[in-house]
Amino acid sequence: MDWQDDGIVLSARRHGETGSIVMLMTEGHGRHAGLARGQRLRAQLQPGARVRAAWRARLSDHLGSYALEPLDGGPAALIDDPLRLAALSSACALVEAALPERAPYPAIHQGFDALLSALEGDFWDAAYVQWEIGLLGALGFGLDLQRCAATGVNDSLAWVSPRSGRAVSLSAGEPYRDRLLPLPGFLVGRGEADPPAILAGLEMTGHFLARNLFAQAHLNVPPARERFVERYRKMATTSGSLPTS
Template identity: 60%
Template sequence: MEWDDDSIVLAVRRHGETGAVASLLTRAHGRHAGLVHGGQGKANRPILQPGNAVRAKWNARLPEQLGNFKLELLHAYAAAFLDDAARLAALGSACALVEAALPERQPHPACHAALAALLHALEAESWPSVYVHFELALLRDLGFGLDLTACAATGQTDDLAWVSPKTGRAVSRAAGEPYRDKLFALPAFLIDGGEGDSTAIRQGLEMTGFFLQRHVLAPRHAELPAARGRMISKLE
């Protein structure tokens, strides 16, 4: 059994004295682990950094075995952000979320595309807005997408200003005003596109964090990554 696939490094752990087990998000094979012989050596350590884009070749005698990876570095995103604490924390948070959220060996091409888009966008000033969209895409890919298209109470599609924590659906400004203390603010950039300011980014992250914790992480007895908190603190 073997395959080749474009992949993103999610997590790495030591294996024995010289090896490492890498967890990758692959384009066609989902979240997939494999043994990297010599993974702790000088040649492989720079490759095995969370967030790096790699070309992975996996092989095993039987499909249910852990198998072995041979990796070719395509883009060293992690090294590019070593001097930028906020971007590095965003990279770490995104990889940790995917590692915690996705089942093993089930294809999630939409999640791979969203993570790849985020890694590319980290080089731009608009990356915080893209990060919020990434978390929304992760929720959507796992079957917990938010409905931000119309008001849950009235059906209107304009002047949407809130999101219900109970239903994950948008609520219009007028319909939600009496209950605003119980609703999430809906940042305009998630409806209209473009880039959100710092307040809108925090509002978006508060909303996505709530739904990720409730629907994705809590059932797995996991918490939001510490790197996510570091990222938010750097944005303030």
Template identity: 55%
Template sequence: MKWEDEAIVLAARPHGETAAVVQLLTRAHGRHAGLVRGGQSARLRGIYQSGNRVSATWSGRLPEHLGSLECEMECSYMARVLDDSDRLAALSAATAVCEGAMPEREPHPACFEGLLALLEALEGDHWAEVYVRWELAFLAELGFGLDLSSCAAGVENDQLAYVSPRSGRAVSLSAGAPYRDKLLPLPGFLVGRGEGGNAAVAEGLALTGFFLERHLFHPHDKALPAARLRLEQRFTPDGGTSRGGSQ
């Protein structure tokens, strides 16, 4: 058995003295692991950094086997953001979410394209807002999309301001006011109001994090990845963060 595919490195973990087990997100084969012989060596270690885009070749005796991987570097997105701790945190969070939430060996080309677009956007000014949108799209691709198109209570003459934690549907400002303590804030940039900002990103990460945990991690007795929690901790409701060049 053998295939070749475009891929993004999600994680690499030591195996034995010199090898590494590498998790990839591939375009046509979904999340897929393989053994890289010599993967801990100085020559190969740089290729298997989270977020790197590679050309991958997998081979194995049977499809269900771990198999062997050989990869060639196409683009090092990690190197692009290595000097910016906030953008690096976003890259680490995204790859950790993909590794922890995506089913193994189930093709999701849209997830590959979405992660690739996010990695490209990390050098832009509004990378944090793009990250929140990416998590919304990720939820939708895996079957748990939120409905932010209209008010769940049928109120159409007021701005959307909340999301129901039960239904994942938007709720208007007036309809949600009596229940605001039980609803999740909906940042305006997700429904066409404003460009975002740190406080809005904090709300967005809290929103998507709630549904990621509920639908994709908790059912498998997992918590949100530590890297994802660290990203959320970089943003606070009062707008505090150290992210540079994002406002």
């Protein structure tokens, strides 16, 4: 059994003197593990690194071995930005925890690849929130943020139902605001993607990740995501974007 595919490193853990058990998100073969050998290669297998992978095993259900060719420098461009690195770690952990092994999800691979590029840009945090929304959608838990669940209109959308994942307008949701999730304006084409809006977006997607993806499997949201959100919140508070009390 063998195949070749492009992939993104999700994790790599040491195995013996020179080996690593590498988990990739591949375009055509989904989340897939294999054994890679070589000390020099080990240093290049950082989460977020793009690789060309050739996998081989005697039987299809074996772990198999990888021959990996790095395609870029991995997250080297983020090395001096702990917050962006935390976002990358969160994304890798979510993909590894949420996807069944060896099930192809080309849209998730493509979205993940786009996120890696976006993390080097100016609006990386807004792109990250959008990516989590896309991940939910690709796994069958899409949010409907286009029109109000109560009125059917698409004006003044301000809330999201925590049960249905559908948007609710400001007027329709006002009597129930304590039970609804805030909908950041940048997700519906209005308002800035400033730190308070990003945090509201992370709270919203975090609710649905926990409720729809992980609770059903009796799992918790990966700690890497919790660390990213806390780090982002601390940054926003320190910079004065959020009140300290």
